[in-house]
Amino acid sequence: MTGHRIATNQELVGTVLAVQANFYRVQLQGGLIPTLLCTRRTRLKKIGQQVMVGDQVLVEEPDWMGGRGAIADVLPRKTELDRPAIANVNQILLVFALADPPLEPLQLSRFLIKGESTGIDLRLCLNKCDLIQEDERRAIGDRLESWGYKPIFLSVQEGMNIEEAREYLKNKITVIAGPSGVGKSSLINQLIPQGNLRVGKVSGKLARGRHTTRHVELFELPNGGLLADTPGFNQPDLGFIPEELIYYFPEGRKLLEKGSCRFSDCLHRDEPGCIVTSDWERYEHYLEFLQEAMAYQTFCQQQSDPESTLKLKTKGQGENHYEPKLESKKYRRVSRRVQVQNLHHWYTENQE
Ligand SMILES: Nc1nc2c(ncn2[C@@H]2O[C@H](COP(=O)(O)OP(=O)(O)OP(=O)(O)O)[C@@H](O)[C@H]2O)c(=O)[nH]1
Numbered sequence: 001m002t003g004h005r006i007a008t009n010q011e012l013v014g015t016v017l018a019v020q021a022n023f024y025r026v027q028l029q030g031g032l033i034p035t036l037l038c039t040r041r042t043r044l045k046k047i048g049q050q051v052m053v054g055d056q057v058l059v060e061e062p063d064w065m066g067g068r069g070a071i072a073d074v075l076p077r078k079t080e081l082d083r084p085a086i087a088n089v090n091q092i093l094l095v096f097a098l099a100d101p102p103l104e105p106l107q108l109s110r111f112l113i114k115g116e117s118t119g120i121d122l123r124l125c126l127n128k129c130d131l132i133q134e135d136e137r138r139a140i141g142d143r144l145e146s147w148g149y150k151p152i153f154l155s156v157q158e159g160m161n162i163e164e165a166r167e168y169l170k171n172k173i174t175v176i177a178g179p180s181g182v183g184k185s186s187l188i189n190q191l192i193p194q195g196n197l198r199v200g201k202v203s204g205k206l207a208r209g210r211h212t213t214r215h216v217e218l219f220e221l222p223n224g225g226l227l228a229d230t231p232g233f234n235q236p237d238l239g240f241i242p243e244e245l246i247y248y249f250p251e252g253r254k255l256l257e258k259g260s261c262r263f264s265d266c267l268h269r270d271e272p273g274c275i276v277t278s279d280w281e282r283y284e285h286y287l288e289f290l291q292e293a294m295a296y297q298t299f300c301q302q303q304s305d306p307e308s309t310l311k312l313k314t315k316g317q318g319e320n321h322y323e324p325k326l327e328s329k330k331y332r333r334v335s336r337r338v339q340v341q342n343l344h345h346w347y348t349e350n351q352e
């Protein structure tokens, strides 16, 4: 009977919200039923198909009463983030505070670059508006506009512009990132009714296992959409291919839209025929991060060379330095093919 078939064998599509030991908590499309706790079919294990948080999966043999099911297949991923490990993230909400802790341009830049490098849409959110003057805020807004960003100015404490944030998050899978103390947890608590947050006991905060576990979980927003929190980390590393760095700056992308440099592997420092001018505020940040990316590349190449070592030095806000102890060898450039692939990857990801 078809009626029976529909109830048991119809293709059920859902989203993996969390992975708990060998179980996957899946929210079915439509969202009428609470989540199902699912196992992964042996066939998937055999072919080595991993299931990630954020994955769209096909669920079979739902046991509605028991709240169980089995994951039969994983649909192709649109995006795949590494840290946190989440598939199909649509956007990153980067939260910083305007004060307390103070807004540090280099640190902000570092987070922006890291976010841009994922190729996923990025929106900046500046919290604690209540702590600064209106004219100060406007000046910061103008400055960030010249960087290529239009932030959402928030005050979680005073409930200012929360609606704009809500609108941005609606029906999307969003990862919240940002340094410690800027108000990420406070914002999440505003957005998601307490009942939906089942964590809390360990650290009192959403999805943060006190830095011990790499627990990743997507939380359901009341009006549609899923949200993941990332544990506060202050210094994202910038292990990029140096040639790609310029594309992580909106200002750089804009300059390169107008044409191309004489040398295809130009690093935009003072090469002849370079079209990347130095008359933009963050050019200094570009040079700083470029050094880091180059040192990182050298580091990776020296891994196979046991005689050389490299120290990661952190000095103050936003500055990491890899310092080769030995004279660093001339670093091998990334092949054109790899570069093109990477850029292609970046662009295609960005267009989704
Ligand atoms: N003045 C002011 N304080 C705020 C605002 N939002 C949050 N805070 C305060 O800022 C402090 C840090 O907030 P949290 O939400 O814990 O910050 P977090 O980003 O989650 O920090 P980590 O958990 O360390 O990553 C708390 O004392 C909040 O009460 C705001 O809009 N204005």
Ligand SMILES: [Zn+2]
Residues within 6 Å of the ligand: 261, 266, 267, 268, 269, 271, 273, 274, 275, 276
């Ligand atoms: Zn150039």
